[in-house]
Amino acid sequence: xxxxxxxxxxxxxxxxxxxxxxxxxxxxxxxxxxxxxxxxxxxxxxxxxxxxxxxxxxxxxxxxxxxxxxxxxxxxxxxxxxxxxxxxxxxxxxxxxxxxxxxxxxxxxxxxxxxxxxxxxxxxxxxxxxxxxxxxxxxxxxxxxxxxxxxxxxxxxxxxxxxxxxxxxxxxxxxxxxxxxxxxxxxxxxxxxxxxxxxxxxxxxxxxxxxxxxxxxxxxxxxxxxxxxxxxxxxxxxxxxxxxxxxxxxxxxxxxxxxxxxxxxxxxxxxxxxxxxxxxxxxxxxxxxxxxxxxxxxxxxxxxxxxxxxxxxxxxxxxxxxxxxxxxxxxxxxxxxxxxxxxxxxxxxxxxxxxxxxxxxxxxxxxxxxxxxxxxxxxxxxxxxxxxxxxxxxxxxxxxxxxxxxxxxxx
Numbered sequence: 001x002x003x004x005x006x007x008x009x010x011x012x013x014x015x016x017x018x019x020x021x022x023x024x025x026x027x028x029x030x031x032x033x034x035x036x037x038x039x040x041x042x043x044x045x046x047x048x049x050x051x052x053x054x055x056x057x058x059x060x061x062x063x064x065x066x067x068x069x070x071x072x073x074x075x076x077x078x079x080x081x082x083x084x085x086x087x088x089x090x091x092x093x094x095x096x097x098x099x100x101x102x103x104x105x106x107x108x109x110x111x112x113x114x115x116x117x118x119x120x121x122x123x124x125x126x127x128x129x130x131x132x133x134x135x136x137x138x139x140x141x142x143x144x145x146x147x148x149x150x151x152x153x154x155x156x157x158x159x160x161x162x163x164x165x166x167x168x169x170x171x172x173x174x175x176x177x178x179x180x181x182x183x184x185x186x187x188x189x190x191x192x193x194x195x196x197x198x199x200x201x202x203x204x205x206x207x208x209x210x211x212x213x214x215x216x217x218x219x220x221x222x223x224x225x226x227x228x229x230x231x232x233x234x235x236x237x238x239x240x241x242x243x244x245x246x247x248x249x250x251x252x253x254x255x256x257x258x259x260x261x262x263x264x265x266x267x268x269x270x271x272x273x274x275x276x277x278x279x280x281x282x283x284x285x286x287x288x289x290x291x292x293x294x295x296x297x298x299x300x301x302x303x304x305x306x307x308x309x310x311x312x313x314x315x316x317x318x319x320x321x322x323x324x325x326x327x328x329x330x331x332x333x334x335x336x337x338x339x340x341x342x343x344x345x346x347x348x349x350x351x352x353x354x355x356x357x358x359x360x361x362x363x364x365x366x367x368x369x370x371x372x373x374x375x376x377x378x379x380x381x382x383x384x385x386x387x388x389x390x391x392x393x394x395x396x397x398x399x400x401x402x403x404x405x406x407x408x409x410x411x
Contacts, residue, residue, distance in 0.1 A: 001113040003055070003106070003142045004123055005037025008047065009276035011307035012326025015213040016120040018307070019400075020156055021050050023209070024117060027404035031114075036106040036142065053109060054102040056081070057138045063277075074134055077103055081141045085148060092148065110142045111149035115411050118143060120185070120209045122159040122346055126168045136168050140175050152180035152410050156403060157206035159346045160184055161192030173197040180410035183403075186349025204406075208350060210329040211393075211400035215308035221316045225269065225299055232266040234379075235317040235336075236298075237273045237327040240286050241343045241363055249366075251286060255293035256368035257321065257375060262296040264379055269299040271313060273324035283324065319378050321371065323363065325350070332393065337385040339374045341366060354392045359385070 002020055006013035017035070024033055033050050038061075041054040060073045080099055084092040084107070096107045110116050118124075123139055126132035143153045155176070163169045173196035176182045182198065183206035184190050193203050227233060236258060242250055258268045270290060272283040284302055291300050301313070314320065314330040322328040323341040331338050332354070340347050340356075343363045351360050359374055378385060 014307035019209040020119040023403045027407040110146040116146040120156045120158040154181040157185040160189040169196040188345040207399040217312035232318040235320040237324040337382045
């Protein structure tokens with residue numbers, strides 16, 4: 001069972017799922033692999049040929065039903081899940097038998113599996129307030145059910161935290177201490193896990209699986225964008241993250257930097273790394289606003305692009321200014337220098353691993369002047385950046401490819 005999958009319109013998470021499935025199948029060539037994710041199984045029955053059964057998380061967060069019904073679902077599944085985890089196993093199974101079909105499918109599957117793998121990403125976290133508690137509970141519930149049935153659980157390379165409340169840390173600690181492998185992808189996550197009471201020897205520092213993503217290319221992006229073979233292309237990824245005032249400032253400052261890029265003779269293209277309606281998380285919305293603030297007419301990819309084809313677009317770039325961190329990873333693995341705009345700790349942590357920390361700027365601190373100080377030297381001469389990449393990236397990619405051996409150890 002691969003749990004906590006997201007949606008394919010998030011290219012970074014789709015890449016992580018793609019790599020996770022490949023590595024699970026490499027570890028266990030004859031296994032029956034099943035996905036429990038945030039995609040409706042009636043709409044997306046499979047991902048890369050692997051069956052999707054939906055999930056408890058998807059059922060309680062289903063945006064196609066009214067808010068009162070979603071709240072009722074969360075309350076009922078919260079009570080049922082707590083009972084199933086707390087009661088003796090025969091009573092727990094009786095509780096699970098009366099769950100709605102989609103929730104029951106995931107519960108049955110994780111408790112009957114030989115191995116549960118929670119795929120990479122950045123979802124094991126909580127915010128202050130009730131919403132934070134319910135998020136962490138439903139993220140961890142499949143693992144709790146698996147552990148109750150004696151099924152080993154592996155947390156593939158990912159971020160952990162923040163966990164602002166003591167009760168959240170206790171719950172995370174309980175699950176992780178009982179897991180077969182816990183693989184944080186940056187040092188900040190290690191610190192978060194230690195604060196949850198997890199022994200240091202149970203924490204295995206790992207590498208984001210996105211560094212192992214290398215799909216075949218199928219689109220001639222230069223022809224598609226109308227670019228000549230020698231034209232320099234600078235990619236930009238942006239996202240909604242800040243409050244209204246901060247978001248507008250961030251978008252306007254990015255637009256100023258885009259104009260400066262194009263004044264050098266390079267072409268800029270805004271790339272939607274995420275293009276899903278789920279939670280209104282569609283990069284094209286803010287990127288259209290950024291284009292509206294520009295005076296130089298940058299290019300923009302304004303349609304939904306397959307996550308494998310999107311990797312090919314980053315291959316064509318001379319430089320990336322990346323807010324979405326997997327757009328940075330996609331570019332780095334193509335030897336493309338990146339200036340990373342940080343919105344979560346994964347950005348600074350992974351860039352520091354590669355000795356690229358000086359090219360990180362927090363999203364709340366973005367101004368054209370600060371960005372241009374980082375961008376302009378790379379446009380003129382990226383040699384020193386590429387020297388760092390040549391020295392550090394091959395070993396990092398090799399570590400990202402090492403999960404199959406660890407999965408075999410877990411069972």
